[in-house]
Amino acid sequence: MTEFSEWLREQCAEEWEAVVGHPFAAAVTRGEADMLHYLEQDFLFVDSFTALLGAAVASADTFAARVPYGQFLGHVATTEEKTYFHRALAELGGSTEAAPEPVTAEFRALMDEVRAAQDYPRIAAVLCVAEWTYLGWASRAAEPLPEGFVHREWIELHEGSDFRAWVGFLRGELDRLGPALDEDRRAEVLAAFRRAVELERRFFDMAAAG
Numbered sequence: 001m002t003e004f005s006e007w008l009r010e011q012c013a014e015e016w017e018a019v020v021g022h023p024f025a026a027a028v029t030r031g032e033a034d035m036l037h038y039l040e041q042d043f044l045f046v047d048s049f050t051a052l053l054g055a056a057v058a059s060a061d062t063f064a065a066r067v068p069y070g071q072f073l074g075h076v077a078t079t080e081e082k083t084y085f086h087r088a089l090a091e092l093g094g095s096t097e098a099a100p101e102p103v104t105a106e107f108r109a110l111m112d113e114v115r116a117a118q119d120y121p122r123i124a125a126v127l128c129v130a131e132w133t134y135l136g137w138a139s140r141a142a143e144p145l146p147e148g149f150v151h152r153e154w155i156e157l158h159e160g161s162d163f164r165a166w167v168g169f170l171r172g173e174l175d176r177l178g179p180a181l182d183e184d185r186r187a188e189v190l191a192a193f194r195r196a197v198e199l200e201r202r203f204f205d206m207a208a209a210g
């Protein structure tokens with residue numbers, strides 16, 4: 001039987017491929033993407049994403065699941081927020097207070113909606129899309145990685161054994177939850193998953209437009 005996470009991905013297969021094979025993401029892997037506007041917007045994304053991780057800690061149905069969420073929350077708070085974004089935006093002459101683009105505002109609204117609902121399956125679905133798609137494009141990066149730290153560290157943050165284990169955990173949570181959901185609930189989780197995949201594609205479109 002197809003696992004729930006794989007079934008969700010298959011329902012959005014075309015859009016999924018448009019994300020992981022997006023020209024902007026491919027340019028990041030080659031060290032050629034203009035990261036300024038993208039990272040200014042992603043800094044706003046990561047704020048709601050961090051809050052969503054907190055909601056996962058609070059709403060997960062098992063202690064065993066709360067622990068990886070808490071660990072990753074600490075990682076994002078100390079690595080991405082505290083160091084990468086500030087160093088990268090300083091290097092690029094960017095701001096941590098950019099006005100949100102429409103797609104950024106929509107993505108934040110989706111994350112804030114499932115967070116406020118404290119709906120663990122939909123929270124897991126949105127987190128899973130955000131991380132699994134990023135593993136998808138980052139794992140296509142060829143060695144040697146770009147020399148400049150802005151591109152190289154962004155790839156490294158979304159690749160490697162720890163990040164793969166994290167994505168495996170998120171998929172495992174959906175696979176564990178899926179069989180207990182009735183048809184209506186599965187449709188709700190799919191709707192959140194699909195919205196997130198579409199927003200990932202539009203986020204890269206926004207970044208490519210500069």
Ligand SMILES: Cc1ncc(CN)c(N)n1
Pocket residue numbers: 042045046130131134200203
């Ligand atoms: C838009 C977006 N999606 C996903 C990720 C990966 N955490 C991110 N940083 N930004």
